[in-house]
Amino acid sequence: MSKKLLSGCLVLALGAGYALTAFSQAKPEVLVKQRQSAMTLQLKYFLPLALMAQGKVPYDASVVTRNAAYLEVLTKMAWDGFVEGTKGEKTRALPAVYADPAKFKQAQDQLHAAVGALGAAAKGGNEAAVKAAVGDVNRACGGCHDNFRAKQ
């Protein structure tokens, strides 16, 4: 690939805290921005399902199927941003994230399982099963939000 590449997406990145030779060593503020972006999108696609489950908006099977599939992918994206080097950043992540990584990982795993079950329920097409699965995902969200995140 030619140097023309640098005129596209990449040139932006080079000024934004990304290291060229060691991408995995992205700056702490970048890691925080990335993990918060994942959470923002998890909420974007989960909230309509939660509102459907509560009867606040009409049930829409096509939105359920799409959002559940998106959530299965998005749920994989935040975790590598929780590294010790980000402890100094202004975020709501509590020290427990780094002090009790096994429990933090367990909470992640529970969310993965719940989101996977939601995806399966969405494919199954049973509205009651979907709504129950949405509740389980919500509780799994709480597994981190209750124990690893400051309330405000």
Add this chain to the structure above:
Amino acid sequence: MSKKLLSGCLVLALGAGYALTAFSQAKPEVLVKQRQSAMTLQLKYFLPLALMAQGKVPYDASVVTRNAAYLEVLTKMAWDGFVEGTKGEKTRALPAVYADPAKFKQAQDQLHAAVGALGAAAKGGNEAAVKAAVGDVNRACGGCHDNFRAKQ
């Protein structure tokens, strides 16, 4: 689902600009945050591929496969956030986004096509084909970044 739901993800959202009864009417600043989050994650997963294509970091087929799959999903997420109601927000989106929606849509479609081709190349496992596809994605990024986004 019980009201217990409100103790989880959702209670956060209710204070963050989301309308309960008309979710599609999320506040402009929320739509901007969501679309910027998608772009942040697109960059997170595209940059390593661009660096590989340039030979700046070692080629890693497993990262290529994973990131290409993520990008196929992420590329679907930003567009519904570009609505007229967000024109007053402080972003780098140019008026052309709303003045020339057909051209903006065409640029989106080109990115979808390029990212789809990257996904296919990643599955094919041919390193040269992947690197060429990465270049095509980068050019497709430019289709919006050159015409629909302020330089700084």
